Amino acid sequence: MRVGVTDQGENSVTVATTKVTIDNTAPVVEFVAPSADSTIKGTATVTVRLDDANLQAYNLRVDSAGLQYLHQASNGEVSFELDPTSLSDGQHTLLATATDKAGNKTVTTIKVTVDNTVPVTPEPEVVPPFKVTLKVIVIKVVSILLSLLRW
Numbered sequence: 001m002r003v004g005v006t007d008q009g010e011n012s013v014t015v016a017t018t019k020v021t022i023d024n025t026a027p028v029v030e031f032v033a034p035s036a037d038s039t040i041k042g043t044a045t046v047t048v049r050l051d052d053a054n055l056q057a058y059n060l061r062v063d064s065a066g067l068q069y070l071h072q073a074s075n076g077e078v079s080f081e082l083d084p085t086s087l088s089d090g091q092h093t094l095l096a097t098a099t100d101k102a103g104n105k106t107v108t109t110i111k112v113t114v115d116n117t118v119p120v121t122p123e124p125e126v127v128p129p130f131k132v133t134l135k136v137i138v139i140k141v142v143s144i145l146l147s148l149l150r151w
Contacts, residue, residue: 023102027052031096032077036110040084044112047079048096058098062087084114 001020006012028051034040050058055075062082091113099105 021054021102023054023100023104025052025100026104026106027055027058027098027100029058029096029098029106029108031094031108031110033079034110034112037112039113039115040082041115042084044082044084045079046082046094047077049077050098051075052098052100052104054101056099056101058096061095061097063092064095085116087114087116089114089116 001018002014003016004012004014028049030049032047032049034044034046046060048058048060052075058078060080091111093109093111095107095109097105097107
């Protein structure tokens with residue numbers, strides 16, 4: 001952009017020159033991992049891909065007003081470790097926001113299910129082998145005795 005002054009005699013002078021960037025394009029922000037509608041247990045890696053020529057800032061949130069992770073903006077993939085044990089079991093929303101220097105903003109969300117419940121495995125029922133064997137032996141002895149009585 002060039003700013004100049006022209007008088008009535010058609011005399012002109014350039015007062016200032018500066019470059020101006022017109023940016024009407026919102027940043028790209030998308031989740032790479034975890035996938036939408038997945039279940040997470042233990043520590044989960046959350047990866048977001050960012051792309052904008054004038055990227056200024058981005059942040060990641062869990063459940064909008066919940067946990068917040070602020071990061072310095074840079075293009076490419078960015079990862080952080082989410083500890084789901086700080087969240088209740090059930091469905092949660094991961095929210096990524098990117099803003100560029102022109103104020104264009106993109107918000108992307110996915111839903112994930114947190115499962116912190118430790119699986120319960122039932123105790124196997126232990127049947128001592130001698131009980132089955134003892135029944136078989138008693139039946140055989142009775143059978144032998146009956147056959148001897150018939151003779």
